[in-house]
Every structure is written in structure tokens, then in C-alpha cells.
Amino acid sequence: MKNSESLSEVHQSVNTSKRTGWRRILSFIGPAYLVSVGYMDPGNWATDLAGGSKFGYQLIWILLMSNLIALLLQSLSARLGIVRGLDLAQASRNAYPKWANIPLFALAQTAIVACDLAEIIGMAIGLNLLFGLPLIWGISITIFDTVLLLFLMNKGMRKMEIFIVSMVFIVGFSFLVEMFIVEPSIKEIIGGLKPSVLSGQALYIAIGIIGATVMPHNLYLHSSLVQTRKFERDEKGIKEAIKFNFIDTAVALNLAFFVNAAILILAAAAFFKNGLHEVAEIQDAYKLLGHIFGGVAPTLFALALIAAGQSSTVTGTLAGQIIMEGHINLRIQPWLRRLITRLLAIIPAFFTILYFGDDALSGLLILSQVVLSLQLGFAVIPLIHFTSDKKEMKGFAIKLWVKILAWLSAGVIVLLNIKLVIEEITGWAKASDGWYIYFLIVPLAILIGLMLLYVFIYPLFTRSKVRNNVPHGNALAIESVEKISYTTIGITVDFSKNDRNTIRHALIQGGKTTDYHLIHIVETAAARYHGQATMDHETLSDAGNLDKYCENLASLGYHAIPHIGFGSAAGAIAEISKSSKLELLVMGAHGHKGLKDLIFGTTVESVRHKVTIPVLVVR
Incomplete structure (x- = not known):
């Protein structure tokens, strides 16, 4: 792994130190807006619509409570990233045993898939409402938004933030107009802020709202995104960064609260008031808005839905990358990471439509948000532990009153989840005599509960023993350096202008006493199928060219041995390196990247992981 920083591609890519006044404050603005899109994604729409249509304004207080909890927890997440320079997943890997990080990663990944599932369904529904595209086709084409992520990552952090803020603006503007159209009752909205006892369906939807609002992957994401800002690492610089990031978080999350409240109020004013208490379907909301209010109301609704889904897709991918790299120290290409997550989310959505029909998607949406809420404890509890640790946070550990509020918030979330699990x-x-409930679901619920208890207890008793290990270990002392003499060196050639270099x-590394093994791989269809038995025109031509290189080197006083491989370039090069007992491999790199890597492959990278000898890459 070349870099150990969280989101190394954009780490400290936004310089704040050269700006003053308002420009300096604005240079910190951005990370929380990327986080805020997760608070207004299509999953929120489903829970807010269900809550508003079934219970009117009754659940607005749940939204407000969720938003206040989110503001507290996201500010803790930002503080962790700013002070310790670690994201939440990296801090967990340092604090908990290796075995514990595997289930923590699995649970966090489940949350990412649940979130992505909501975005897929939302995008598909939005496309269906605007263009009449069948839902199953809408779900299928969402796989191609991987290209959008690649494009935005290559353009840099600021461009990505501008794209996200634009999407958020579309959502916010759409609902501002919607509020003027539906004309809700201000008195009843204020009455909905009064807390009430919840049970049954109201509790299920309320927990779905909490899961859709306080999203676990956002805690991982925020702790990483704040590290894209470059500032002085002294006490003054850290204090300033914490303050400005809190402003960023407060503004962004209040905007998200406005959008969520607007959806719930819209459902209450348009549907609950008209006796339509079962409008949990986004499609029904779209149609009913058209019937009741007409005009642009349904179109704005669909546009906002697409914007919310697309922006959440980007941030969900970043969170997935952070979780994988942080918990299990595994880094793969962003496009592949995105593809895996998207496929894991597409499959359940695809089969839900095939077996249960389009109408079942709304239930799947709400279920995805409940899954998110169930995972929250595994992110929130470590976060409070880490930001309370005076040894690691130095003078920036959270104050006692903040710690009490944070633990109360975690307690509310965990207790509501326990109540929900028991009720369900x-x-x-x-409803069923299925053996699987007692032999699969109950034991699984108990195991997850015990894991949550372990996550809470472990840091309390092992704080003095917390492993403060860095991702790549500590620097070693460099002792006397002797010249390495290679007796066998492999050289990959492709008969292009790069071969000379x-x-x-390679010759500089070995001199005239070394054996040079010239390697060329034939990758034709015939070569892949027939292997060494291939005698097509390309193979004969390549063999002749290799012989010419060997003769040329012999005339200069070097000994060269030709090797022709067949099929997969990386596998064949690794096999020849092993059989020829090479001590060094010298390879030419074309320097292509991005989409060309997808088309032409990355042979150098693949070979590097397949051989155990040093590889010198020449470009």
C-alpha cells in the first residue's frame, strides 16, 4: 500500500492556511455537505412518507431528536479526524483486537449495502416517474454510475463537493416550492414537536427514521473527509479547524433536517389530512401529489428524488472505501469497490421485483433503514470511547457534559433497537412456526448483542494497553549497505519503443556477468486456448523478434535467454520468473490510467502481487 492516510487520493488536498477572514472559513466548508446527503437520501423519503401519512405530524419530534443526535455525533466524528488524523475505522483497528475488526467491518459493510439499496431503489423510482422506465431496468442501469465516481475522484475534492452541493440545492429548492404548494398547518407542526410514547408500527417507523437520519457510514465518512483540509497542526490550528468544521456541520445538518421535515410535513398535509394513511410508496406520493395539487409538484418531487439518490451514491462509495481500508487494511481500486457494493445492493432489489413485484420495493426501503439503525451502536460506541480518551486526544478530549449527552444518545439508539428486535x-x-426463527435468527441476534457489549466494555478495561500501531509499522534502522549482485534478471518486452529504455x-543493474531472461507474452485468442501448442503468425513473429534482441545483446557482450509465454500476461510472467529462478524483474510501464486501466488492464500491478522478487518498473 503506497499511502496510509484515509482517502489518500485527496488527503490534505485543500489548503486553508493561505486564506484569511471569510475565505478561510469557507475553505473548511464542504465535508459536512457530503455527509448531509446521507441524511436526505431516498431511504429517508420512504420512512418520512410512511410516518407522515400514517401518523400525521406526530413523529416530527423524532426527526428533531435524530437531527440533534446527528449533530452531536458528527461533530465528534469530525473532532476525531482533526485531532488524531485517523478516521473511525482506522481508530477501531488500532483499539480493538484483529478478530473483532472483522465482524465490525462486516456490520459496517452491511450498513453500506443497506444505504446503497435505498439509493438504487430511489434512483429507479425517480427514472420511472419521470420517463416511464420500468423499475427493473432502472435498477439495472444504476450500475453504470461507477463512471461518475471515477470522473469526480479524478477532478479533485473541491469539484466533488461542488457536485454534491448542487444536488443538495436541487433537493432543498424542490421542497421549498412544495411547502408553498401544500400550505401545511404551522400550529400542528409545532404540536408535532412534543414527544410521545411509541409502540408497534409507530416505533418501527420511528426507528427507521433514526436509522435513516443518524447513519453509521456517515460517522466513518466525516472523520475522513475533514482530513482533506490542510492546516497547522498546533493547538491554535486544531482548535480553529474544530470550530469551523462545527459551523459546517451545523449548517449542513440543519438543511438536511429541513428536507426531512418537509417530506414528513408534505405527507401529513397532503395525505394524512385527506384520509390517505397508507402512503408509504414513493410512487403513490408522486401520483397523489399530481391529483391533489397538479402542476409542477410531482415533477419537482421526482427530480429531487433522483438528485438525492445520485449524490448519496458518491458518498456511500467513499464510506465503503474508508471502512475497508480502515478495519481490515485492504485497499482496492475505487471502481471495483463501487462495483462490489452496487452488485450486493442490486441483487436483493432485483429479486424483490422478480418474485414480489414492484409494490414490495417500498417495504424493502424501510427495512434497509431499520438495518442501518441496528448497526448504529457499533459505530457510535467506539466513537464516544475514542473522543473521550484524554491520553490520545490530549487537550481536545470531549468535556464531561458532552460525554453524558453522547452516552445518553447511544443509550436511546441501542434501547430502541433492542425493543424493536424483541418485538419483531x-x-x-x-405468525410462523418456522424452526429458523429459534435456530438461526434468535442465536444471530444474541451474538450481535454480545458483540455490541464487547465493543462497549473492551476499551474500558484495556485503555492503557490500546495498540497505537501505525498502518505500516515503525521505521527500521538502516545499517551498512552492500552492493547487490544479480545473477539472473528478467526483462519483459513488447516490441514497442519502450523496450530500449x-x-x-536492466543492463545497468546487472552488468556483463548476469544472465538476462527476455520475456514476451502472446495474448492472442489462440494463445489463450492452445497455450504452448500455438504456432500462429503472431507467435512466430514474436519469437523471431526475441531472437533478434538476444543476438543484439550478444554482440554487445551480454548473455540473453528468450522466453515466450502464453495467455494471461501477469500469470505467465510470474510463472516464467519462478521457473527461471529470477532474482530481479524489470518491467516497462505504459503510463496509462483511469479508464484505460479498465480497458487494457494493469499488468505491472498484477505481477507485483504474484512474484516474491524485487520488481523495477521503468516508464
């Missing part, structure tokens, strides 16, 4: 399992047991570098 009890309901399933009464590649061979020259």
Missing part, C-alpha cells in the same frame, strides 16, 4: 422476533414467532535499465 416475537411477531415472527407468533527497459533493457537499458
Whole structure:
């Protein structure tokens, strides 16, 4: 791994030190807006619509409570990233044993898939409402938004933030107009801010709202995104960064609260008031808005839905990358990471439509948000532990009153989730005599509960023993350096203009006493199928060219041995390197990247992981 920083591609890519006044404050603005899109994604729409249509304004207080909890927890997440320079996943890997990070990663990845599932369904529904595209086709084409992520990552952090803020603006503007159209009751909205006891369906939807608002992957994301800002690492610089990031978080999350409240109020004013208490379907909301209010209301609704889904897709991918690299120290290409996550989300959505029809998607949306809420404890509890640790946070550990509020918030989330799990399992047991409930679901719920207890208890008793290990270990002392003499050096050639430079570098490494093994791989269809039995025109031509290189080197006083490989370039090069007992491999690189890597492949990178000898890459 070349870099150990969180989101190394954009780490400290936005310089704040050269700006003053308002420009300096604005240079910190951005990370929370990327986080805020997760608070207004299509999953929120489903829970807010269900809550507003079934219970009117009754659940607005749940939204407000969720927003206040989110503001507290996101500010803690930003503080962790600013002070310790670690994201939440990296801090977890340092604090918890290796075995514990595997289930923590699996649970966090489940949350990412649940979030992505909501975005897929939202995008598909939006496309269906605007253009009449069948839902199953809409879900299928969402796989191609990987290209959008690649484009935005290559353009840099600021360009990505501008794109996200533009999407957020579209969502916010759409609902501002919607509010003027539906004309809700201000008195009843204020009445909805009064807390009430919840049970049954109201509790299920309320927990879905909490899961859709306080999203676990956003805690990982925020702790990483704040590290894209470059500032002085002294006490004054850190204090300033914490303050400005809190302003960024407060403004962005209040905008998200406005959007969520607007959706719930829209459902209450348009549907609950008209006796339509079962409008949990986004499609029904779109149609009913057209019937009740007409005009641009349904179109704005669909446009906002697409914008929310697309922006959440980008941030969900970044969070997935952070979680994988942080918890299990595994870094793969962003496009592949995105593809895996998207496929894991597309498959359940695809089969839900095939077996249960389009109408089942709304239930799947709300379920995805409940799954998010169930995972929250595994992100929130470590976050409070880490930001309370005076040894690691130095003078920036959270104050006692903040710690009390944070633990109360975590307690509310965990207790509501426990109540929900018990109610749901009890309901399933009464409705069905299925053995799987007692032999699979109940033991799984107990295991997850025990894991949550472990996550809470472990740091309390092992704080003095916390492993403060860096991702790549500590620097070693460099002792006396002796010249390395290679007896066998491999050189990959492709008969392009790059060969001269590649061979020259190899000769410099070895001199005239070394055996040089010239390697060329034939990758034709015939070569892949027939292997060494291939005698097509390309193979014969390549063999002749290799012999010419060997003769040329012999005339200069070097000993060269030709090797022709067949099929997969990386596998064949690795096999020849092993069989020829090479001590060094010299390879030429074309220097292509981005989409060309997808088309032409990355042979050098693949070979590097397949061989155990040093590889010199010449460009």
C-alpha cells in the first residue's frame, strides 16, 4: 500500500492556511455537505412518507431528536479526524483486537449495502416517474454510475463537493416550492414537536427514521473527509479547524433536517389530512401529489428524488472505501469497490421485483433503514470511547457534559433497537412456526448483542494497553549497505519503443556477468486456448523478434535467454520468473490510467502481487 492516510487520493488536498477572514472559513466548508446527503437520501423519503401519512405530524419530534443526535455525533466524528488524523475505522483497528475488526467491518459493510439499496431503489423510482422506465431496468442501469465516481475522484475534492452541493440545492429548492404548494398547518407542526410514547408500527417507523437520519457510514465518512483540509497542526490550528468544521456541520445538518421535515410535513398535509394513511410508496406520493395539487409538484418531487439518490451514491462509495481500508487494511481500486457494493445492493432489489413485484420495493426501503439503525451502536460506541480518551486526544478530549449527552444518545439508539428486535422476533414467532426463527435468527441476534457489549466494555478495561500501531509499522534502522549482485534478471518486452529504455535499465543493474531472461507474452485468442501448442503468425513473429534482441545483446557482450509465454500476461510472467529462478524483474510501464486501466488492464500491478522478487518498473 503506497499511502496510509484515509482517502489518500485527496488527503490534505485543500489548503486553508493561505486564506484569511471569510475565505478561510469557507475553505473548511464542504465535508459536512457530503455527509448531509446521507441524511436526505431516498431511504429517508420512504420512512418520512410512511410516518407522515400514517401518523400525521406526530413523529416530527423524532426527526428533531435524530437531527440533534446527528449533530452531536458528527461533530465528534469530525473532532476525531482533526485531532488524531485517523478516521473511525482506522481508530477501531488500532483499539480493538484483529478478530473483532472483522465482524465490525462486516456490520459496517452491511450498513453500506443497506444505504446503497435505498439509493438504487430511489434512483429507479425517480427514472420511472419521470420517463416511464420500468423499475427493473432502472435498477439495472444504476450500475453504470461507477463512471461518475471515477470522473469526480479524478477532478479533485473541491469539484466533488461542488457536485454534491448542487444536488443538495436541487433537493432543498424542490421542497421549498412544495411547502408553498401544500400550505401545511404551522400550529400542528409545532404540536408535532412534543414527544410521545411509541409502540408497534409507530416505533418501527420511528426507528427507521433514526436509522435513516443518524447513519453509521456517515460517522466513518466525516472523520475522513475533514482530513482533506490542510492546516497547522498546533493547538491554535486544531482548535480553529474544530470550530469551523462545527459551523459546517451545523449548517449542513440543519438543511438536511429541513428536507426531512418537509417530506414528513408534505405527507401529513397532503395525505394524512385527506384520509390517505397508507402512503408509504414513493410512487403513490408522486401520483397523489399530481391529483391533489397538479402542476409542477410531482415533477419537482421526482427530480429531487433522483438528485438525492445520485449524490448519496458518491458518498456511500467513499464510506465503503474508508471502512475497508480502515478495519481490515485492504485497499482496492475505487471502481471495483463501487462495483462490489452496487452488485450486493442490486441483487436483493432485483429479486424483490422478480418474485414480489414492484409494490414490495417500498417495504424493502424501510427495512434497509431499520438495518442501518441496528448497526448504529457499533459505530457510535467506539466513537464516544475514542473522543473521550484524554491520553490520545490530549487537550481536545470531549468535556464531561458532552460525554453524558453522547452516552445518553447511544443509550436511546441501542434501547430502541433492542425493543424493536424483541418485538419483531416475537411477531415472527407468533405468525410462523418456522424452526429458523429459534435456530438461526434468535442465536444471530444474541451474538450481535454480545458483540455490541464487547465493543462497549473492551476499551474500558484495556485503555492503557490500546495498540497505537501505525498502518505500516515503525521505521527500521538502516545499517551498512552492500552492493547487490544479480545473477539472473528478467526483462519483459513488447516490441514497442519502450523496450530500449527497459533493457537499458536492466543492463545497468546487472552488468556483463548476469544472465538476462527476455520475456514476451502472446495474448492472442489462440494463445489463450492452445497455450504452448500455438504456432500462429503472431507467435512466430514474436519469437523471431526475441531472437533478434538476444543476438543484439550478444554482440554487445551480454548473455540473453528468450522466453515466450502464453495467455494471461501477469500469470505467465510470474510463472516464467519462478521457473527461471529470477532474482530481479524489470518491467516497462505504459503510463496509462483511469479508464484505460479498465480497458487494457494493469499488468505491472498484477505481477507485483504474484512474484516474491524485487520488481523495477521503468516508464
